Amino acid sequence: MKFQNPKGTRDFYPEDMAVLNWIMDGWRRVSIRNGFEEYEGPIFEYLDLYKAKSGEGIVSELFHFEDRGGREMAIRPEMTPTLARMINARAQSLPRPIKWFSMPRLCRAERPQRGRLREFFQWNIDIVGSDDVLADAECIFVAVDFFREVGLTPADMVMRINSRSLLSSLLAARGFEPERHADLFVVLDKRDKLPPEVYAAELAKVTRNDAERESLNIISQARGERGLADLAAMAEGNEAAGNELARLRELFETLNLMGVGEYCEFDMGVVRGLAYYTGVVFEGFAKGTFQRAICGGGRYGQLLEVLGGPPMSGIGFGTSDVVILEVLTELKRLPAEIGAGRRTDLFLIDADESLFREVVRLAAELRRRGFCAEYSYRRQGIGKQFKQAAAAHARRAVIVGAEFKERGVLAVKDLGTGQQVEISAEAFLADPMQEVSV
RNA sequence: GUGAGUGUAGCUCAGUUGGUUAGAGCACGAGGUUGUGGUCCUCGGGGUCGCGGGUUCGAGUCCCGUCACUCACCCCA
Numbered sequence: 001m002k003f004q005n006p007k008g009t010r011d012f013y014p015e016d017m018a019v020l021n022w023i024m025d026g027w028r029r030v031s032i033r034n035g036f037e038e039y040e041g042p043i044f045e046y047l048d049l050y051k052a053k054s055g056e057g058i059v060s061e062l063f064h065f066e067d068r069g070g071r072e073m074a075i076r077p078e079m080t081p082t083l084a085r086m087i088n089a090r091a092q093s094l095p096r097p098i099k100w101f102s103m104p105r106l107c108r109a110e111r112p113q114r115g116r117l118r119e120f121f122q123w124n125i126d127i128v129g130s131d132d133v134l135a136d137a138e139c140i141f142v143a144v145d146f147f148r149e150v151g152l153t154p155a156d157m158v159m160r161i162n163s164r165s166l167l168s169s170l171l172a173a174r175g176f177e178p179e180r181h182a183d184l185f186v187v188l189d190k191r192d193k194l195p196p197e198v199y200a201a202e203l204a205k206v207t208r209n210d211a212e213r214e215s216l217n218i219i220s221q222a223r224g225e226r227g228l229a230d231l232a233a234m235a236e237g238n239e240a241a242g243n244e245l246a247r248l249r250e251l252f253e254t255l256n257l258m259g260v261g262e263y264c265e266f267d268m269g270v271v272r273g274l275a276y277y278t279g280v281v282f283e284g285f286a287k288g289t290f291q292r293a294i295c296g297g298g299r300y301g302q303l304l305e306v307l308g309g310p311p312m313s314g315i316g317f318g319t320s321d322v323v324i325l326e327v328l329t330e331l332k333r334l335p336a337e338i339g340a341g342r343r344t345d346l347f348l349i350d351a352d353e354s355l356f357r358e359v360v361r362l363a364a365e366l367r368r369r370g371f372c373a374e375y376s377y378r379r380q381g382i383g384k385q386f387k388q389a390a391a392a393h394a395r396r397a398v399i400v401g402a403e404f405k406e407r408g409v410l411a412v413k414d415l416g417t418g419q420q421v422e423i424s425a426e427a428f429l430a431d432p433m434q435e436v437s438v
Numbered sequence: 439g440u441g442a443g444u445g446u447a448g449c450u451c452a453g454u455u456g457g458u459u460a461g462a463g464c465a466c467g468a469g470g471u472u473g474u475g476g477u478c479c480u481c482g483g484g485g486u487c488g489c490g491g492g493u494u495c496g497a498g499u500c501c502c503g504u505c506a507c508u509c510a511c512c513c514c515a
Binding site for chain 1: 439471472473474475476506507508509510511512513514515
C-alpha cells in the first residue's frame, strides 16, 4: 500500500526545507531587529477558545477532535486566540507595550487553492497594550521591512491602509446606524475582490436606497492623497471623523519618516473581512498574477476582553509561507543559491585503503572543531572520491596520501579555484579553512 | 459544500485514423580514466499508461463511472 501526503499538506524535502528556513530565518531576523520577542503555544487548544473569538461558524473551517476525556479540541487555525489567552493570563505583570512574534504551523479545513493550503506557517507580529499611533506605524513598518528585505520594491507591491473607525464615523454621519456597520464592512471589503456586477448586487442587499449606495460609493472610492483630502472636506463639522483623519495623517507621516512611505497608500476599499478589527486595517498586495493579499492586519480593540482579559487594545498582522513563496517565485526573487544542498567545508580523500583510518580520525577531529567534514563510505579511486567531493559541494578536498605517512603533510585543494598546496597536518589543523594559494 | 480543467517513469513530456514486449531528455544507480573533481562515454533500475467497468479480435488511445490533483466560489495567511 502506497500512501500520499494528506490533501493540502506539503512534504518538505531538503531543498524545500532550505527555502522554508530561508523565509523563516528572515521573519525571525526582522522581528528581532524591530524589538519583538518570540513566543509559542500549543498546537491544539480547546475548541471553545476559537468559538469564543469567531462564533460557531469557525467549527467547519478547522480540524477538531475529542480527546479521551470527551473534551472538544481543535488544531489551531490561527495564533491570535492563543496569544490573547497567554497575555490575559499574565496581563497584570507583563511590561507594556507587549511586542511579541511567532511563526506557528497552522491548519484549516479548507479546500486548497493557489496560496491557500490546509497546513502552513504563519508569521504573526503583535503589539499589545498601546493605543499609540506609533504602534500602528511600527507594525506596518515591520511588514514592509521584511518584504523590502527579500527584494520587493514599491514597484512590486503596495500596502493599502485604511481606518475602520474613520469609516465608521463617516458612515454614522451619513445616517448609517452603527449596528449596520459590521454588515457594510463585509461588503465594502469586496469592492476590488468581486466583479462589479456581483459587488453591486451584494451592496444592494445591505442598503435601502440609491442615496445610501451613492454615499457608500463616494466614501469607499477614496484613495491616496486626493482621497484623504476629499474625505477631509466631507468630514468638516464631524468631530469624530476629523479626529480619525488626523490620526491617519499622523500614521502616514510616521511611515514617511521611517522611509517606507513609498510602499504605503491610503485606500478606503481595504476593510478586511475579520469582524474584530476596530481601528487601522491594512493589506499588502503584490504586482503580478497573484491577486490575493500577501499580508494583512489591523488594530483590535476588544479582542482580549472578549476572551476574558482586561480592556486592552492591540495591533498585529500575519502572512504565510505559502503566499510569500507564491509571490517571490513569480517575481523571481528567490535567491538561486537556496536549496543548493548541504555545504561541506572539507572532503577527506584517501590515496589508498591503508590510509582510510587516518581519514576517519581526521574527519572526526574536524567535526569536533565545528567544521563540516565528510568522506566516502566506499574505498575507491581518488577520481571517484573527488566526484563525491564535488557532489557534496565541498569547498576543500584534503588528500591523505603516502606523503602523510612519510612526511606528515596533507594535500589541500580549493575546489573553487583548483589551487592545491601541501601543508603539514599541524598547520592544517590550526586553521583548516585557510587560504589555499600556490 | 458548488463549478471548471488535467491525469503516461521521481520531473518535463512524446506516443500517428485503436494494432506486437509503451519511448525520450533530465534525475538516480553502476562501470570506464587505477594520485585529482560537477562537463564526457557505456550500461542499468524504475511505469498494472490514476483506478474500475464497458465497446472491440485488440484500448495509453473511444464511452461511462470513480478517485486524485489544479484553478475559481465561500472564508481567509
